[in-house]
Amino acid sequence: MDVADFQIEDGPDGGARLRLTGDWxxxxxxxxxxxxxxxxxxxxxxxxxxxxxxxxxxxxxLAIVQNLSQPLPKTVWRERPEAGRIYAMVEKLDxxxxxxxxxxxxxxxxxxxxxxxxxxxxxxxxLSLAFLGRLIVAVGSALKHPGAxxxxxxxxxxxxxxxxxxxxxxxTNFFIGAVIAFLGxxxxxxxxxxxxxxxxxxxxxLREFAVVITSVLLAGRxxxxxxxxxxxxxxxxxxxxxxxxxxxxxxALVIPRLAAMLLMLPLLTFVGMVSxxxxxxxxxxxxxxxGPSFFIQRITEDPMMDQHLMVGLIKAPVFAVxxxxxxxxxxxxVAGDVESLGRRVTAAVVQAIFxxxxxxxxxxxxxxxLNL
Numbered sequence: 196m197d198v199a200d201f202q203i204e205d206g207p208d209g210g211a212r213l214r215l216t217g218d219w220x221x222x223x224x225x226x227x228x229x230x231x232x233x234x235x236x237x238x239x240x241x242x243x244x245x246x247x248x249x250x251x252x253x254x255x256x257l258a259i260v261q262n263l264s265q266p267l268p269k270t271v272w273r274e275r276p277e278a279g280r281i282y283a284m285v286e287k288l289d290x291x292x293x294x295x296x297x298x299x300x301x302x303x304x305x306x307x308x309x310x311x312x313x314x315x316x317x318x319x320x321x322l323s324l325a326f327l328g329r330l331i332v333a334v335g336s337a338l339k340h341p342g343a344x345x346x347x348x349x350x351x352x353x354x355x356x357x358x359x360x361x362x363x364x365x366x367t368n369f370f371i372g373a374v375i376a377f378l379g380x381x382x383x384x385x386x387x388x389x390x391x392x393x394x395x396x397x398x399x400x401l402r403e404f405a406v407v408i409t410s411v412l413l414a415g416r417x418x419x420x421x422x423x424x425x426x427x428x429x430x431x432x433x434x435x436x437x438x439x440x441x442x443x444x445x446x447a448l449v450i451p452r453l454a455a456m457l458l459m460l461p462l463l464t465f466v467g468m469v470s471x472x473x474x475x476x477x478x479x480x481x482x483x484x485x486g487p488s489f490f491i492q493r494i495t496e497d498p499m500m501d502q503h504l505m506v507g508l509i510k511a512p513v514f515a516v517x518x519x520x521x522x523x524x525x526x527x528x529v530a531g532d533v534e535s536l537g538r539r540v541t542a543a544v545v546q547a548i549f550x551x552x553x554x555x556x557x558x559x560x561x562x563x564x565l566n567l
Contacts (some may be wrong), residue, residue, distance in 0.1 A: 199227045199255065203234055210241030215248045219255025228258035235263065243271035251278040256285035266290075326524045330453070333445035348451040356417045356452070357459025363416070364409050364463050365470040371404050372396055372471030376478035389483050393493040396475030401503040405467035407555055410514040413460060414547035418522035421452050422543035425526025426536045434527075444527075453519040460515035461508055468507065506567055510558055514551055521547045 199219045204212040213235075217223055240263055259282060260266070266286055272279025337344055379392035425448055428434050434444050476490040494500050525543035529536050 199223045201227065201231060201234075211235060211238045212242040212244065213240045214244035217247075218249040218251075219258065220250050220252045221254040223250070224254060224258055228262055231258070232262035239263075239265045240267060240271075243267060245272070245274040245278065248275060248278065251275065251281060253281060253285050256282040257289070260286050260289050322528065323524060326527065327520070329445055330449060330520060333443065333450055334453075336443075337446065337450050345447065345451060348447070349454050352451045352455035353459055356413070356420075356455045357463060360413060360416060360459075360463060361466055364412060364467050367412060368400070368405055368408055368467035368471040369474035371408055372400050372474035373478045375399050375404070375471075376475035377482070380479065380482045384483070390485070390493070392479050392483060393475075393485065393490055394497065396479070397472065397494050397497070397500060398503050400471035400475065401468055401500065401507050403507070403555070405471050406464045406507045406510045406514065407551065409464050409467045410460065410511075410518060410551045411548055413456070413463070413515075414518050414521075414551060415544050417452075417456065418518050418525075418543045418547040419540050421519065421522030422526040422529075422540045423536065425449075425523060426529030426539055429527065429529040430531055430533075430536060449519075449523045449527075452523055453516065456515040456519035457512055460518070461511040464508060464511040468504070502567060506558075506562055510555065513554060513558075517550045517554065518547050521550060 199215070199217040201216065202214040204214065219227075256278075267282065269279060269283065272282065376392055376396050379395040380389060383389050383392055383395070425434070428448070434448070437444050437447060472494070476487055479485045479490055480487060522543045525539040525546070529539045
């Protein structure tokens with residue numbers, strides 16, 4: 196194989212006479228095309244010498260098209276008409292092809308990302324409202340026809356979502372209560388008010404930390420599980436098979452998980468409250484020498500403790516609905532690939548935790564206005 200090369204001679208009327216030598220093919224071009232553009236500059240090619248031209252393919256034709264200032268007429272290819280036909284085809288395709296789109300500026304790209312983000316948020320909101328509507332219809336149908344309820348699925352989900360989570364809920368809230376007691380004892384004793392550590396632990400655990408920590412743990416544990424289970428069924432087309440068989444997927448998959456969370460989250464919240472108070476009691480006993488009887492007496496004698504307990508338990512059913520609905524909604528949105536499953540499981544956890552924190556802030560403002 197001869198490497199492609201060329202010679203440029205002076206031609207008539209200030210043009211150039213271009214002599215092509217060697218093989219103008221994909222393997223033979225090397226850097227010849229770049230040298231051709233540099234040596235010719237803007238000079239038009241008036242004549243073409245092809246007596247030493249070897250093989251010629253579309254790569255060679257494209258190199259000539261892109262590196263000459265003007266297209267070559269058909270008459271210059273008289274010595275090699277087959278090469279002329281290849282050149283004419285490539286030149287026509289290059290002329291008719293659209294120019295590559297210009298790369299947008301930084302501001303345009305940023306604005307486009309913001310627009311896509313707003314569009315995705317709006318699309319997610321619409322799909323969430325559609326899911327909520329179907330969920331309400333399914334709940335109404337279940338209440339209207341209680342005989343069609345799949346009780347084994349309800350109890351199975353309650354055991355997996357609630358009873359199996361008791362150890363992690365109890366341990367986590369125990370340490371939360373202990374940490375609050377440590378901080379309160381260290382800070383309040385500096386002002387001679389160490390006795391109020393008991394109230395600090397009780398109010399923070401009963402009113403906020405028990406329900407929020409429990410809900411966040413279930414968001415990471417149960418919401419992700421719901422999304423993964425339903426999503427894998429979507430990937431395997433089991434949900435479509437249910438619909439073909441006449442089984443409502445919401446009745447079979449969503450309602451049992453929603454009912455299990457609605458039943459078990461208040462119970463787990465109460466377990467978290469007891470565990471958090473126990474952790475705070477041990478710390479106050481060890482750090483401040485206030486025994487368990489004193490700790491219990493301070494809580495029972497405070498008339499506001501019942502109110503704080505009620506506030507914490509009121510939040511639990513709302514958080515349960517949010518965690519279950521978000522997990523099932525993301526699972527129902529899984530497409531047919533593993534990447535979609537991973538994205539939806541991650542979105543279920545993130546959205547559930549965000550919704551819990553947001554709703555807790557809303558509840559705080561509402562109870563503040565109600566003086567509760």
